[in-house]
Amino acid sequence: MKQLLIIFFTVITFNLYAIEKVDVLIIGGGASGTTAGIQAARQGAHTLIIEEFDWLGGMLTSAGVSAVDGNFKLQGGLWGEFRNKLVAHYGSDKALASGWVSNTLFEPSVGAGIWKEMANKEKNLNIWLRTSLVSIKKINAEWEVIVNKQGQQQTIHAKIVIDGTELGDVAKLCGVAYDIGMDSRTVSGEDIAPQKANNIIQDLTYVAILKDYGRDVTIAKPDGYNPSIFYCTCKTPECLSPKEKKRVWDCKQMMEYGKLPNNKYMINWPIEGNDYYLNIIEMTPDQRTEVLKKAKNFTLCYLYYLQTALGFNTLGLADDEFSTADRLPFIPYYRESRRIRGKVRLNVNHLAKPYEQSEMLYRTGIAVGDYPVDHHHGRYMGTEILPDLHFYPVPSYSLPLGVMIPEKVEGLIVAEKSISVSNLVNGTTRLQPVVMQIGQAAGALAGLAIYQHCNPSEVSVRDVQNQILDAKGYLQPFLDLPINSKHFKSLQRIGSTGILKGIGKNVGWENQTWFYTDSLIKTKEFADGMIVFNKYSKPKLQGEKVTIEQAINQTYNIGKILKSKKLKSINSKVFKTVVRKDWEYKLGFTNFNPDRYITRLELAVLLDYYADPFNLQKVDLKGNFINNKSKQSILQ
Secondary structure, eight states: OHHHHHHHHHHHHHHHHHEEEEEEEEEOOSHHHHHHHHHHHHTTOOEEEEOSSSOSSGGGTTTOOOBOOSOTTOOOHHHHHHHHHHHHHHSSSGGGOOSSSOSOBOOHHHHHHHHHHHHHTOTTEEEEOSEEEEEEEEETTEEEEEEEETTEEEEEEEEEEEEOOSSOHHHHHTTOOEEOSOOOHHHHOOTTSOSSOOOOOOOEEOOEEEEEOSSOOOOOOOTTOOGGGGGGGSSOTTOOSOSSTTOOOOHHHHHHTTEETTTEEEEOOTTTTSEEOOOOTTSOHHHHHHHHHHHHHHHHHHHHHHHHTSOOTTEEEOSSSOOSTTSSOSSOBOOOOOEEOBSSOBOHHHHHOGGGSSSOGGGGEEEEEOOOBOOOOTTSTTGGGSOOOTTBOOOOEEEEGGGGSBSSOTTEEEOTTOSSBOHHHHHHHTSHHHHHHHHHHHHHHHHHHHHHTSOGGGSOHHHHHHHHHHTTOOSSOOSSSOTTSTTHHHHHHHHTTTSSOOEEEEETTEEEEEOOTTSBOBHHHHHHHHHTTOSSOOOOOOSSBOBHHHHHHHHHHHHHHHHTSOOOOOOHHHIIIIIHHIIIIISOOOOOOTTSBOBHHHHHHHIIIIIOHHHHSOBOTTSOBOOOTTSOOSOO
16 A cells, blocks of 8 residues: 555655746747747746757748848847858858848758857746647646657646647647638739639748768669759759740859858759649648658659759758758758737738838837748649749838737747738748848747736737837838948838838849838828827928928927926027937937938937837737827827
8 A cells, every 4th residue: 555655645746846837938949930939938928948959040941941031231139140240250241142032041050059049048948859730729728748758658737838849830729710822912902923822832842951971972873863853953964945045044153052161062952953843731640651751752853853964963961961861851841830810910012012002010129021922832743723922022012010929829929921911022021031030029929928817919019029129120120320320220010110211122132121211201291190199180391491490499399298297389599409319319310400400310219209109009920000098189
């Protein structure tokens, strides 16, 4: 009897200790899961990341896509931190521009080491590698998650879960509604979307990281090898009917596309290269493993073609990158996944004309992107029926907070590529810098929800945005001021109110949005912006442009209403003393002259300092201004 009691209490004690309790659980240590974990931990939340494979970083590392696309001029937040550490590792900014596809190329193993170092510095963050999800369910206000941790079953209780998986698997298990494939234009409202919806997704790729061994390292001919599939991957005598006539490159130049530091090469070539069509989203893990063997074999066939037909026989799979038996990455590069139905859905119209939509989603921005809408469908049989989506131009854009919050499931935040966007928009939000920012915003949202003891859907948009700004991240994609500028936050805040707006454009390859900080503010633009605040009357301003005196008068008036307190009246004495002192010492400007015309930057900083409309006038997830219950809102 005594022995039975000992065994009984031993089992009970073991079970108690087997439950890991955390504030925030992130399932998937990919590009977004990693940044989510770091950000949530920095905000004081007890955070755990579980990752199925050996590395953090996802597509940046485990998938081998170590050539970063986009946001070179918008290096904010953890994306900027990560890139700065790459520069420090390789010795210079120039060293990262080793190939022509990107300004940021690196060895996947180096990226994985940097993420590991960054994560290990966070005392509130734990990492469980080689850990996979078994089940997840909601019990009262907490999630109960069963995982397989290196062969042992483990139970986790978490207040908030972030889905950082590559394909949105957690969202599905939690009962979140989602879409797969292309949207109908009648539903999405996008003119370039297909007439009818379909389940076609983008090609995936098993990337190969090659190393120059200086000797012949040609692999054995893979099963099913057919060289004709690759004839038009670059300019060859056999290339007679290329799918993309305007994009057939010289073969040597093609290989330089993804050249990495230390004489390595990233093979992720979209033009009749190693892209491969598979829609595995709804398959079981075992089914996925089996069919992905075809994608691996396809990449090996492509490597064999490069070595034998094109003569690159000294290049072979790197033996110092991935610890896999076949030297291929841990996971393929997934370009598309489930797309949840969130509190809001971002479509291409929001990107193209953000200020002309019924939903002012730009006001809720928590990340920015500048890459074109880029879809890979080259290996899908029947591409002739698909819209041409190669680099559809949009301005640089803001990503709204509500795309991460499911419509009906509380306590869950969805990150990575499974956010609530249209199929078209996924072609730009899937890129690495945007996904890293999505993760950071997810971590900020989770950290605030823990601190405020509420659901993520109840956290103020402005609170999340302030966390992003404090972390040196972007809300608006303005190219005028870098994050180290003393006026950066003011510009980001005022841009997020809509009083003053940016102007987007395309310049060659680049998608841009400019605030035009040094331009003079025109009277009509100022009056139109101010009426957003004052619904009773339009400001009466004289002249074509606005003077400093006019701007300060109007800004003071807004401050009186928003702050519900009396400010000093504007008179000559105030101008000579208080305002002049503020202008030079608090606002950081020079050349104070009340009669001088004011610039857009000066006005933005004035508004931010005296009226603080960003913080005093809240917005909901759709960008609508929220009425203050204590007084009638002056904003519409």
